Amino acid sequence: MEPILAAIGLLHRLNGALLAVGRGIGMLAMAAMVVAILIQVFFRYVLGNALPWPDEAARFCMLWMTGLMAPTAFRVGGFVAIDTIEAILPGRAMQVLNFCLLCVTLVVLVIAAQIGWKEITGIGGRFATASLYVPLSLSFDEWYRVPRSWMMLSLFIGLLLLILVNIELLLRRLVAILQGEDQLPRISDIDMAGPE
Amino acid sequence: MLIWFLPVFLVLLMIGLPVFFALLAAPGALLWLNGQERDITLLYRNLYNGMDSFPLMAIPFFMLAGELMNRGGITLRLVEFSQALVGHLRGGLAHVNVLSSIMFAGLSGSAVADTSALGSMLIPAMEKQGYTRRFAAAITAASSVIGPIIPPSGIMIIYAYVMGESVAALFLAGIVPGVLIGLGLMFMVKLMADRYDFPTAGRSYTWRERGEAGLKAFFPLMTPVIILGGILGGVFTPTEAAAIAVFYAIIIGLFVTRSLTLGEMPNVLTRAGMTSAVVLLLVGAAMSFKTVVSLSHAPEQLAAFILSLTENPLILLFLINLLLFVVGMFLDAGPAIIILGPILGPVFVDLGVEPVHFAIIMCVNLTVGLATPPMGLVLFVAAAVSRERVSTIAVAILPFLAVEVIAIFLITFVPAISLTVPRLTGFLN
Numbered sequence: 001m002e003p004i005l006a007a008i009g010l011l012h013r014l015n016g017a018l019l020a021v022g023r024g025i026g027m028l029a030m031a032a033m034v035v036a037i038l039i040q041v042f043f044r045y046v047l048g049n050a051l052p053w054p055d056e057a058a059r060f061c062m063l064w065m066t067g068l069m070a071p072t073a074f075r076v077g078g079f080v081a082i083d084t085i086e087a088i089l090p091g092r093a094m095q096v097l098n099f100c101l102l103c104v105t106l107v108v109l110v111i112a113a114q115i116g117w118k119e120i121t122g123i124g125g126r127f128a129t130a131s132l133y134v135p136l137s138l139s140f141d142e143w144y145r146v147p148r149s150w151m152m153l154s155l156f157i158g159l160l161l162l163i164l165v166n167i168e169l170l171l172r173r174l175v176a177i178l179q180g181e182d183q184l185p186r187i188s189d190i191d192m193a194g195p196e
Numbered sequence: 197m198l199i200w201f202l203p204v205f206l207v208l209l210m211i212g213l214p215v216f217f218a219l220l221a222a223p224g225a226l227l228w229l230n231g232q233e234r235d236i237t238l239l240y241r242n243l244y245n246g247m248d249s250f251p252l253m254a255i256p257f258f259m260l261a262g263e264l265m266n267r268g269g270i271t272l273r274l275v276e277f278s279q280a281l282v283g284h285l286r287g288g289l290a291h292v293n294v295l296s297s298i299m300f301a302g303l304s305g306s307a308v309a310d311t312s313a314l315g316s317m318l319i320p321a322m323e324k325q326g327y328t329r330r331f332a333a334a335i336t337a338a339s340s341v342i343g344p345i346i347p348p349s350g351i352m353i354i355y356a357y358v359m360g361e362s363v364a365a366l367f368l369a370g371i372v373p374g375v376l377i378g379l380g381l382m383f384m385v386k387l388m389a390d391r392y393d394f395p396t397a398g399r400s401y402t403w404r405e406r407g408e409a410g411l412k413a414f415f416p417l418m419t420p421v422i423i424l425g426g427i428l429g430g431v432f433t434p435t436e437a438a439a440i441a442v443f444y445a446i447i448i449g450l451f452v453t454r455s456l457t458l459g460e461m462p463n464v465l466t467r468a469g470m471t472s473a474v475v476l477l478l479v480g481a482a483m484s485f486k487t488v489v490s491l492s493h494a495p496e497q498l499a500a501f502i503l504s505l506t507e508n509p510l511i512l513l514f515l516i517n518l519l520l521f522v523v524g525m526f527l528d529a530g531p532a533i534i535i536l537g538p539i540l541g542p543v544f545v546d547l548g549v550e551p552v553h554f555a556i557i558m559c560v561n562l563t564v565g566l567a568t569p570p571m572g573l574v575l576f577v578a579a580a581v582s583r584e585r586v587s588t589i590a591v592a593i594l595p596f597l598a599v600e601v602i603a604i605f606l607i608t609f610v611p612a613i614s615l616t617v618p619r620l621t622g623f624l625n
Binding site for chain 1: 208209210211212213214215216217220221224236237240241243244247248249250252253256257260431432435436439440442443461462465466468469470471472473474476477478526527528530531570571
């Protein structure tokens, strides 16, 4: 049990730090999305001159917000599921079922991440975005067109974070099955809502 | 063989696999077993492309606007205005509860937000006036389902995106059904108030006082006018209207009600962002799932099966309502729409049901499911807010659920209830 608890301790700290950074960037991405669309509304309807970049920039931010914030939701049980069976099963059987479900989710995530990496490094990732540029110098006379792979990377990074969270949850469940739940570090609660 | 992904999917769902993973695992496994590995890559592409969407951005924006409205002290002004209008009636606070929900629905579009914001204010007030706690919690939960029916509505944006419908048409189609449910609930409150001698919420307000309360609620109540007016007038897209709603909510919270502080913004952004991230992943996975639904020809087979039961569309609509009601008891509205929309939508559209009408039937039915036991989400929220047991609220809510079931059947069998407003405004032919 000791090595598993040590691994959980490590993952707990690692995931805690990575996801906190993810939430911070995701929060800024959310704010940037709003600002980008408001700029577009102003230019389109007030000045009568639509800009080419805000819509794509906002989508860029939305994808990164999703990739970076979804793992936190997964860690605190924010992914929607029907838990009727779990609720009626006795304690140990519920833990075992939960462990098996986490094995399935891990397989899905690993396969998705493999495909994701191939997509990023494949033909699709070599195209450039339609309107996003970053400056290469402080004088703003050289610009680099953002490749589409930078957007695609959002889902891949999200999947990697989800894998890390999944492994932590899997080990936690294993310890629970071995009846050592009281030795596990507590995951702090984060308030979640829903589209309903 | 591919058709087996549906039973596999249902089994995975029933044993508790999160919907996002079940939407990917079941079709993925069957594609692999079928030797179609290349199509598994297609699943991934559709997951990504499904999320990379401008119209979908309305979801995080409306969620953020709802969060900002909740924190901005707007609830109190709506309740005060409702009290000025209907508080003098017998069962006044119960009427206030329903009327506030109708107004709140135009701001947030979330039943959970409605239950928690209005419940925390009105349940203790109702108890103080002599209502039982279970009744107060039940009417709060029952009226909160109006939230996702009257626009703006998160689940309607999801439906419109997944099924390729017009968000504006769905928003417009939801107005009358939402008000109908509200009026039905108020009628039930009146019947119960007369029978059980409910108290009034106090004195009758003068029209001048009502005008003053209305003035205080004016700015919050302008939100749906701006959103719908902008979309209908062709001024904004739904996504832009949602961003405007965020901006408007910030202005109201900071400068009109002065209940929102800049220090609260990180928390509000994080909460809305996390919730949106889960929904966006689900919608992306739904787009993958939809691809395999088409590849497997499941809708055609399902249509053949349904038509073998009966060819009468009215009976079929009755049966589908039963199915949706049962699904709604166990699954939240958003995921249920994501799963069932691509399967059932094409079948009923082929049978001649207007797509917008079917969308409203699904949305209303599954939203009412949020207040039905055993898994109704708002029942749990109402229980947490009122500190009453879920089972007790589940019994007390039955008269109101009966009203909502009648409303579902009216909406189902009288298409004009949903379709008149979008037709009159030219959003539907």
